[in-house]
Amino acid sequence: MHHDTDRDLLPEGLGDRLPAQAAAAGRVRRAMTDAFASHGYARVETPTIEFEKSMASRMVGVKPRRMFRLVDPISLRTLSLRSDITVQIGRIAATSLAARPRPLRLCYCGQVLTIKGDGLDPTRERLQLGAELIGNDSVAAAAEIVALAIEALEAAGATGISIDFTLPDLVDTLAAEALPLPPSQIEAVRRELDAKDAGGLVDAGGQAYLPLLYAIGPFEDAIARLAAFDAGGALASRIAALREIAGRIGGRARVTLDPSERHGFEYQSWLGFTIYAAGVQGALGRGGTYRILGEAAEGEVATGFSLYPDRLIDLLSETTDEGASLFLPWGHDTETAARLRAIGWRTVAALSPEDDALTLGCSHQLTGAEAVPL
Amino acid sequence: MHHDTDRDLLPEGLGDRLPAQAAAAGRVRRAMTDAFASHGYARVETPTIEFEKSMASRMVGVKPRRMFRLVDPISLRTLSLRSDITVQIGRIAATSLAARPRPLRLCYCGQVLTIKGDGLDPTRERLQLGAELIGNDSVAAAAEIVALAIEALEAAGATGISIDFTLPDLVDTLAAEALPLPPSQIEAVRRELDAKDAGGLVDAGGQAYLPLLYAIGPFEDAIARLAAFDAGGALASRIAALREIAGRIGGRARVTLDPSERHGFEYQSWLGFTIYAAGVQGALGRGGTYRILGEAAEGEVATGFSLYPDRLIDLLSETTDEGASLFLPWGHDTETAARLRAIGWRTVAALSPEDDALTLGCSHQLTGAEAVPL
Numbered sequence: 001m002h003h004d005t006d007r008d009l010l011p012e013g014l015g016d017r018l019p020a021q022a023a024a025a026g027r028v029r030r031a032m033t034d035a036f037a038s039h040g041y042a043r044v045e046t047p048t049i050e051f052e053k054s055m056a057s058r059m060v061g062v063k064p065r066r067m068f069r070l071v072d073p074i075s076l077r078t079l080s081l082r083s084d085i086t087v088q089i090g091r092i093a094a095t096s097l098a099a100r101p102r103p104l105r106l107c108y109c110g111q112v113l114t115i116k117g118d119g120l121d122p123t124r125e126r127l128q129l130g131a132e133l134i135g136n137d138s139v140a141a142a143a144e145i146v147a148l149a150i151e152a153l154e155a156a157g158a159t160g161i162s163i164d165f166t167l168p169d170l171v172d173t174l175a176a177e178a179l180p181l182p183p184s185q186i187e188a189v190r191r192e193l194d195a196k197d198a199g200g201l202v203d204a205g206g207q208a209y210l211p212l213l214y215a216i217g218p219f220e221d222a223i224a225r226l227a228a229f230d231a232g233g234a235l236a237s238r239i240a241a242l243r244e245i246a247g248r249i250g251g252r253a254r255v256t257l258d259p260s261e262r263h264g265f266e267y268q269s270w271l272g273f274t275i276y277a278a279g280v281q282g283a284l285g286r287g288g289t290y291r292i293l294g295e296a297a298e299g300e301v302a303t304g305f306s307l308y309p310d311r312l313i314d315l316l317s318e319t320t321d322e323g324a325s326l327f328l329p330w331g332h333d334t335e336t337a338a339r340l341r342a343i344g345w346r347t348v349a350a351l352s353p354e355d356d357a358l359t360l361g362c363s364h365q366l367t368g369a370e371a372v373p374l
Numbered sequence: 375m376h377h378d379t380d381r382d383l384l385p386e387g388l389g390d391r392l393p394a395q396a397a398a399a400g401r402v403r404r405a406m407t408d409a410f411a412s413h414g415y416a417r418v419e420t421p422t423i424e425f426e427k428s429m430a431s432r433m434v435g436v437k438p439r440r441m442f443r444l445v446d447p448i449s450l451r452t453l454s455l456r457s458d459i460t461v462q463i464g465r466i467a468a469t470s471l472a473a474r475p476r477p478l479r480l481c482y483c484g485q486v487l488t489i490k491g492d493g494l495d496p497t498r499e500r501l502q503l504g505a506e507l508i509g510n511d512s513v514a515a516a517a518e519i520v521a522l523a524i525e526a527l528e529a530a531g532a533t534g535i536s537i538d539f540t541l542p543d544l545v546d547t548l549a550a551e552a553l554p555l556p557p558s559q560i561e562a563v564r565r566e567l568d569a570k571d572a573g574g575l576v577d578a579g580g581q582a583y584l585p586l587l588y589a590i591g592p593f594e595d596a597i598a599r600l601a602a603f604d605a606g607g608a609l610a611s612r613i614a615a616l617r618e619i620a621g622r623i624g625g626r627a628r629v630t631l632d633p634s635e636r637h638g639f640e641y642q643s644w645l646g647f648t649i650y651a652a653g654v655q656g657a658l659g660r661g662g663t664y665r666i667l668g669e670a671a672e673g674e675v676a677t678g679f680s681l682y683p684d685r686l687i688d689l690l691s692e693t694t695d696e697g698a699s700l701f702l703p704w705g706h707d708t709e710t711a712a713r714l715r716a717i718g719w720r721t722v723a724a725l726s727p728e729d730d731a732l733t734l735g736c737s738h739q740l741t742g743a744e745a746v747p748l
Contacts (some may be wrong), residue, residue: 009424009425009428009465009469010421010424011423011425011446011448011449011451012426012448012449013448014421014423015421016418016419016420016466016470016472017418017419017420018418018461018466018470019416019417019418019480021419022415022416022417022418022419024415025418025419026407030404035399037720038715038719038720038721039715039720039721039722039723040699040720040721040722040723040734042393042397043393043396043400044391044392044393044396044518045390045391045395045396046390046391047384047385047388047389047390047441047499048422048455048487048499049385049388049455049487050384050385051383051385052386054383066582067452068423068444068502069444070442070443070444071424072385073472074385074386074387074489074490074492075385075386076386077440079385080472081422081423081455090389091383091465092390095377096390096392097384097392101734101735103729105722105727105732106393110420111485113422113423115447115448116447125421125422125519126421130390133725136724136725138726140725140726144723144725160549189649195426206540223669265402279592287570292470297562308670335605341412345412346411346412346413346414347412347413347414348414348479349414349518351477351507351510351512351515351518352512352514355477360477361474361475363706364746
């Protein structure tokens with residue numbers, strides 16, 4: 001969202017979408033929200049700003065210090081600009097919609113802001129869309145959520161989609177019984193696995209965990225290596241779950257496994273995934289199973305994902321034009337024009353006898369009752 | 375946008391849209407943006423926050439002190455949350471799109487925020503949609519813009535639409551020649567006319583302007599009285615313009631005239647209008663002709679309108695339900711389900727054999743390959 005804008009006019013990391021990009025953004029939002037709705041996810045809308053305390057108390061793995069903050073002149077309390085809509089969905093599920101039957105399917109679409117960009121990307125405002133299945137974190141829930149993320153991206157025009165799975169609580173699960181670790185070493189082992197540092201892993205006392213560093217890559221091979229490693233069967237249910245979810249994806253996405261990846265999944269429970277598409281640098285989104293935090297519904301389980309399609313929109317806006325449009329000459333018949341709009345034409349009416357179809361970028365001109373190509 | 379939310383959880387004047395309201399909001403946004411697009415208005419998208427200085431310098435009649443402000447930790451400059459997207463459209467027209475041919479048709483849809491609500495309405499975040507015709511403030515432009523505002527509201531589901539016209543520069547026009555006033559009295563006459571205070575008007579030396587207080591009401595009568603008053607013909611072109619615009623509206627809206635109304639039209643030039651709908655308290659929006667402010671294109675003329683449909687959305691959400699949905703039993707055929715979604719069904723899949731169609735609020739259940747009503 002930071003193209004074609006005079007850098008002196010706008011703060012760093014904030015920008016406009018001009019017509020081609022805004023048209024692509026509109027198509028992406030519509031395709032994704034239609035996909036969510038078609039699977040029974042009800043849209044909710046949340047405010048742009050909230051009490052900082054309320055947002056921060058529901059966030060794990062999201063840093064409150066990344067949020068823009070300001071003092072509300074009315075309540076004199078500190079407000080934050082939302083940096084993640086998921087926490088607002090959690091609030092709604094735990095309060096206004098606490099009495100609705102579970103599983104509760106909700107979705108959202110809106111702008112989020114952070115003080116600083118992400119790594120090398122200076123962007124500070126992003127479009128976030130997502131779907132949350134609240135009250136269920138089963139394999140069936142995960143399979144539905146993963147399939148929906150893929151379907152939404154496909155509908156939006158993404159190609160070459162790939163999904164990378166991880167098992168966020170892998171080390172905790174293994175350390176509990178199969179490969180015992182003193183509590184003091186668990187964090188170090190987790191860190192070295194995340195860094196994929198074999199030497200560091202051995203130094204941290206995690207020699208027994210070394211094979212996990214090789215259960216990485218294309219799904220079938222990697223899951224077979226993970227299964228071979230899992231002699232005691234501590235991971236058997238997780239492995240079966242991943243196989244079921246991957247089976248549901250079929251050939252619609254390339255699937256990879258990186259079971260010990262933790263970065264970005266600090267608040268997920270048994271499953272996490274990252275989603276990519278061809279031609280789009282970096283991740284388009286991520287998701288998994290988790291627990292909702294907050295006073296009113298401490299610990300309700302949920303499964304969901306968030307997509308940040310700004311870079312997909314940039315890519316799509318390069319390859320699509322603004323479409324056909326029909327020039328309506330000065331003195332045209334307004335009923336004919338209305339009839340043509342009703343069947344899908346985009347019209348551009350002359351405001352004086354001097355207005356000209358080609359100057360205004362029209363592809364067609366109304367002649368009599370016909371749309372004639374120019 | 376402030377229904378059904380626990381007041382302690384969210385700051386005053388900020389709220390969620392729960393599913394029924396969010397569905398209505400989605401339909402309204404889509405219907406209106408489709409109407410704009412069908413008339414050749416290209417959507418642009420603007421950032422939620424900008425430099426305060428940049429926004430304030432482009433605003434006339436909008437009070438910068440109503441904007442939420444914060445210091446940008448990166449630039450160390452003061453930022454404002456947008457309170458009006460129109461000024462951002464003006465910036466884009468004057469900079470990134472300065473070289474595009476005129477008339478330039480742009481539209482927008484987004485959330486705006488103010489520190490305080492409006493009068494008795496505490497709402498501090500609102501949905502704003504609008505269309506701007508840049509580079510033209512002719513009668514033809516005004517007629518197109520007024521008709522588009524009506525069409526967008528009709529498409530969104532509004533009924534009983536009415537339009538109230540005003541002539542914002544009426545006093546200046548008359549005072550210049552036909553009914554001369556010393557410059558020191560112009561402001562007082564304008565104020566008393568706006569207040570509809572006959573006694574005050576006489577005291578302010580505006581006795582000659584008294585008949586304007588009676589050229590108010592249903593359009594045909596009011597414009598006839600205005601024409602009768604305009605003996606010298608100073609308003610002849612304005613009267614003809616209003617008659618042409620009202621003629622283009624036909625029977626699609628009730629039309630009224632209040633030629634000396636200034637409140638809310640401080641930055642409009644020859645034409646202003648306010649738009650209402652049945653069952654919706656207060657104005658749904660306003661528009662008119664104006665000049666864009668700002669360094670790069672000082673004074674470019676434009677015609678446009680802004681709609682704030684939150685109350686229309688509240689009204690519509692009371693009278694529409696969330697629609698039909700089809701329960702997919704545990705173990706259903708996924709290809710049949712996909713086929714039914716493709717023809718418009720919203721499906722809700724069982725995540726376990728225990729999930730139940732009625733509990734989940736479904737209207738139909740998939741039985742074999744058929745959607746059977748419950």
